[in-house]
Each structure stands twice: as structure tokens, then as C-alpha cells.
Amino acid sequence: MSAGQIAALIAAGAFVLLVLLLAIPLLKLGRTLDEATIAIRKAHENADPLLIGANDTITHVNAQLERVDGITANAQAVTGNVSALSSVFTATLGSPLVKTAAFSYGVSKAIRARRKAKAGADGRHSRRGRRGAKS
Incomplete structure (x- = not known):
């Protein structure tokens, strides 16, 4: 042999x-790839029940949202009715009450002014302007 x-x-x-x-x-890499393939296959098999459950949950949530929409629409209608009722109440009773209050204020002011003028004409002074003095 050379x-x-x-x-x-x-x-x-x-x-x-x-x-x-x-x-x-x-x-070893081949075995790892085989294990990864098996894990992916199992995950795929277990994903179907999860997706079916998620679909059922979404259907239930949509039904509840439809109920909430109905409740919201009813609440909005009630709010509109209350607003209209308060407007009618203000229009029918608010204006006369304001007028009555203004009238009673004017009458009481006129009575006070008349008493003050009458007290001044009698020679008596009101107690208001005299502090500390006894009548």
C-alpha cells in the first residue's frame, strides 16, 4: 500500500x-418534527369542539344583545314621554305659578310700603333703623 x-x-x-x-x-430533528406533527394534529382535532362552543357562545351573546337593544329602545321611548310630559306640565302650571308668585310678591311689597308710609305719617319710627334702642 502506498x-x-x-x-x-x-x-x-x-x-x-x-x-x-x-x-x-x-x-433527532426528524423525531422532533414527527412530535410537532402529532401535536399539531391533536390541536387540530381538539379545535373543532372549541370552535363549536365559541360559535354557541357568540349566538347566545347576540341574542342577549338583541334583548338589550329592545330594553334600550323602550327606555328611550320612556325618556321621550317623560320629556314631553314635563314640557306639558311646565307649560300648563309653570307660567301661572310664576305669575301668582310675582303677584303675591308685588302685593306684599305694596303692603309693606303702605305700612311704612302710614308709620311715617303717624310720627312713629320703625324699629329697623334704630339699633340698640328700646321702644
């Missing part, structure tokens, strides 16, 4: 060793 053949044999042995060392990570 030196070239020995070198070729060593190179071939090193190449086989390299292939064996690279084959181990490739086999």
Missing part, C-alpha cells in the same frame, strides 16, 4: 465518521 492509498483510506474513514456524527442530529 502512502496515497493510506491517505485515501484515512480520508474515507473520516468522511464516514463525519456522516455518522451528522446523522445523529438529523435523526
Whole structure:
């Protein structure tokens, strides 16, 4: 055997060793991919019941939202009715009450002015302007 053949044999042995060392990570990677495929398959199989449950929940929520829409519409109608009623009440009773209050204020002011004028004509002074003095 010549030196070239020995070198070729060593190179071939090193190449086989390299292939064996690279084959181990490739086999492990293959197993990992198989496990990932199995996990994805199981997740896909378990996703159907979850999606069906989510669909049922969304249907129930939509039904409840329709009920809430009805309640909101009724509350809006009641609010409009109360607003109209308060406007009618203000128009019918508010104006006469304001007029009555203004009239009574004017009458009481006129009575006070008349009493004050009458007291001034009699020569008496009102107690209002004199502090600390006894009558």
C-alpha cells in the first residue's frame, strides 16, 4: 500500500465518521418534527369542539344583545314621554305659578310700603333703623 492509498483510506474513514456524527442530529430533528406533527394534529382535532362552543357562545351573546337593544329602545321611548310630559306640565302650571308668585310678591311689597308710609305719617319710627334702642 502506498502512502496515497493510506491517505485515501484515512480520508474515507473520516468522511464516514463525519456522516455518522451528522446523522445523529438529523435523526433527532426528524423525531422532533414527527412530535410537532402529532401535536399539531391533536390541536387540530381538539379545535373543532372549541370552535363549536365559541360559535354557541357568540349566538347566545347576540341574542342577549338583541334583548338589550329592545330594553334600550323602550327606555328611550320612556325618556321621550317623560320629556314631553314635563314640557306639558311646565307649560300648563309653570307660567301661572310664576305669575301668582310675582303677584303675591308685588302685593306684599305694596303692603309693606303702605305700612311704612302710614308709620311715617303717624310720627312713629320703625324699629329697623334704630339699633340698640328700646321702644
